[in-house]
Amino acid sequence: MTAQQRIDDILNECIDRLARGETVEACLARYPEHAPELRPLLLVARATLSATAQITPRAEFRMAARHRFLDALAARHAREREPFLSGPWLRKWGAVAAGVTLLVVIGSGTVAAAETSLPSEPLYTVKQATEAFQVALAPEGSAKAKVYAQLAARRLDEISVLARQGDVQSVDQLASQFEVHLDNATLAVSQTSPERLTAPESVPAPSAAPAAVPVTATPLPSVSPAQVAQPSASPTPAAAAIASPATPTPSVSSPQTARPTPSPTPRAAAVARPADPAATPTPVARQAPTATPVIRRPAATEKAPVKAVKPAARPSAQNLRDIHTILKKNAEQQIAVLKKSFEEAPPSARPALEKALEQANRKYAQVIRALERLEEREQEREREDRKGR
Amino acid sequence: MQDEHSLVREAQQGNAGAFAKIYETYFDRVYRYTVVRVGNTAEAEDITEDVFLRALESIRSFQWRGVPFSAWLFRIAHNLLTDRLRSKGRREELVLDEEMPLADTRQDPSDIVETKISVEHMLASMEHLTDAQRQVLALRFGSGLSIAETAEAMSKNEGAIKALQHSAVQALRRHVARAPTAIRKQP
Numbered sequence: 362m363t364a365q366q367r368i369d370d371i372l373n374e375c376i377d378r379l380a381r382g383e384t385v386e387a388c389l390a391r392y393p394e395h396a397p398e399l400r401p402l403l404l405v406a407r408a409t410l411s412a413t414a415q416i417t418p419r420a421e422f423r424m425a426a427r428h429r430f431l432d433a434l435a436a437r438h439a440r441e442r443e444p445f446l447s448g449p450w451l452r453k454w455g456a457v458a459a460g461v462t463l464l465v466v467i468g469s470g471t472v473a474a475a476e477t478s479l480p481s482e483p484l485y486t487v488k489q490a491t492e493a494f495q496v497a498l499a500p501e502g503s504a505k506a507k508v509y510a511q512l513a514a515r516r517l518d519e520i521s522v523l524a525r526q527g528d529v530q531s532v533d534q535l536a537s538q539f540e541v542h543l544d545n546a547t548l549a550v551s552q553t554s555p556e557r558l559t560a561p562e563s564v565p566a567p568s569a570a571p572a573a574v575p576v577t578a579t580p581l582p583s584v585s586p587a588q589v590a591q592p593s594a595s596p597t598p599a600a601a602a603i604a605s606p607a608t609p610t611p612s613v614s615s616p617q618t619a620r621p622t623p624s625p626t627p628r629a630a631a632v633a634r635p636a637d638p639a640a641t642p643t644p645v646a647r648q649a650p651t652a653t654p655v656i657r658r659p660a661a662t663e664k665a666p667v668k669a670v671k672p673a674a675r676p677s678a679q680n681l682r683d684i685h686t687i688l689k690k691n692a693e694q695q696i697a698v699l700k701k702s703f704e705e706a707p708p709s710a711r712p713a714l715e716k717a718l719e720q721a722n723r724k725y726a727q728v729i730r731a732l733e734r735l736e737e738r739e740q741e742r743e744r745e746d747r748k749g750r
Numbered sequence: 751m752q753d754e755h756s757l758v759r760e761a762q763q764g765n766a767g768a769f770a771k772i773y774e775t776y777f778d779r780v781y782r783y784t785v786v787r788v789g790n791t792a793e794a795e796d797i798t799e800d801v802f803l804r805a806l807e808s809i810r811s812f813q814w815r816g817v818p819f820s821a822w823l824f825r826i827a828h829n830l831l832t833d834r835l836r837s838k839g840r841r842e843e844l845v846l847d848e849e850m851p852l853a854d855t856r857q858d859p860s861d862i863v864e865t866k867i868s869v870e871h872m873l874a875s876m877e878h879l880t881d882a883q884r885q886v887l888a889l890r891f892g893s894g895l896s897i898a899e900t901a902e903a904m905s906k907n908e909g910a911i912k913a914l915q916h917s918a919v920q921a922l923r924r925h926v927a928r929a930p931t932a933i934r935k936q937p
Contacts, residue, residue, distance in 0.1 A: 372915070372919065373897055376890065376919075377896075402920065405867075405919060406919055408867040409872055409922065410891055411866065412872040413786060413872070415869050417781075418777070418795070419791075423777070426777075430802050434766050483771075486770040486773060486774050
């Protein structure tokens with residue numbers, strides 16, 4: 362070994378030791394004969410280690426990138442299973458198989474541990490994936506609405522914790538996701554008429570961003586051409602990386618295009634249209650899938666090309682009452698928890714939390730009103746059915 | 751906690767949860783690597799996302815055969831980064847720096863004792879390094895790869911990487927020392 366190689370080795374060993382937390386002086390003490398030469402190098406090495414440790418991704422980027430990655434992951438599942446599956450029934454069972462695989466292979470311990478994770482934590486990805494599968498696996502109608510109601514409640518739980526930690530950015534994003542979940546819950550039970558139109562049900566694996574993409578959310582008959590996602594000729598770099606060249610990729614929706622417009626259909630307008638279009642969560646919309654070559658689902662709240670399919674079983678008045686009860690209970694409990702969090706949150710987080718509280722109040726009230734109307738209508742139908750018999 | 755070998759195998763078999771865990775394990779490390787390489791966060795964000803999408807696309811082609819997964823992943827990062835820099839018409843600067851004989855650091859002013867370099871100063875100083883020097887520092891200091899993993903990622907032997915690391919730290923030190931605000935004397 363040459364003298365040069367010897368000093369290369371020593372420096373390398375000392376860099377490893379510094380990375381493990383050893384001091385420069387301790388390293389030098391191991392090689393006193395090389396100390397004069399090593400000292401300046403180790404000092405700069407230690408400073409570089411400290412500086413690089415400070416490089417962390419922005420929280421906003423981290424969340425958005427995670428959503429896009431999970432979408433790509435879901436798209437890959439879809440693509441891989443597509444050749445073996447054809448027809449809506451087989452595709453549906455593909456979703457079941459994918460979900461079961463996820464839950465079995467990840468392991469119940471990890472899934473359980475992920476349940477309480479927060480957006481800043483590694484296991485949150487597992488939580489999101491698990492939630493996406495829960496949505497995909499839930500039967501259409503009231504069962505799916507219950508899952509969405511549960512997810513909405515989770516987002517508020519997370520807001521309570523994060524607000525106390527002063528994480529303002531996450532509070533904003535989670536509040537938007539909360540609203541989307543509740544919109545999806547309403548959509549799940551409101552798409553009940555025989556003339557129902559829906560997006561293609563090729564959803565072997567769900568979108569991993571359930572907050573942004575209602576996996577089974579059904580576009581309304583009032584979809585205007587402007588709302589239908591237009592394939593973009595220039596997909597985002599992220600999308601381009603996985604998009605099949607033969608399949609145009611929907612572009613990431615802009616807040617403008619993602620915003621729903623008032624529907625001329627009274628039923629839809631009464632039930633499914635968010636009361637405040639401006640409240641459509643734009644950060645979530647930007648996190649929508651960027652490449653779903655098989656699913657061909659457009660981004661976020663944009664409406665998919667539609668086709669008529671056989672309607673799902675209509676939720677009974679009792680089903681609607683159950684969801685109504687769940688939402689009312691959740692609303693009462695969670696608004697109380699948020700108010701308590703407000704007292705405990707640092708002053709810097711209070712404006713965001715106040716806004717989230719207001720959003721939660723408004724959205725719960727809106728959805729509960731919509732369910733009441735649906736319930737009344739369903740009761741009336743059931744009465745008419747009995748009379749008819 | 752599952753070991754990396756089984757996680758990667760499961761991800762190759764299409765297990766979304768396994769890939770999600772790999773993603774979380776490496777996300778920050780890949781991001782730091784790209785920031786150190788490109789010197790700005792906007793480009794680093796784009797490249798970091800692309801690295802994982804590319805990895806997702808090609809994970810089935812990954813074979814262990816003595817190559818650590820980290821090395822494979824950072825090769826993807828390096829290739830994407832190189833393509834990007836090339837397409838932007840950047841060229842390596844100060845190529846000679848890598849070939850320069852190692853300076854005798856004992857001749858440096860003995861009273862310069864740095865305690866802290868800001869991220870901005872570090873990145874600015876790295877601008878003067880060769881691409882290979884910057885890569886070795888990004889892998890070793892930014893991503894925390896071992897010397898063996900770094901050697902695999904850069905397709906060189908460990909001895910060559912150690913020598914490159916030595917020259918990189920020396921070069922960095924020279925350029926850090928030139929920025930007076932980057933180095934503070936210890937009280």
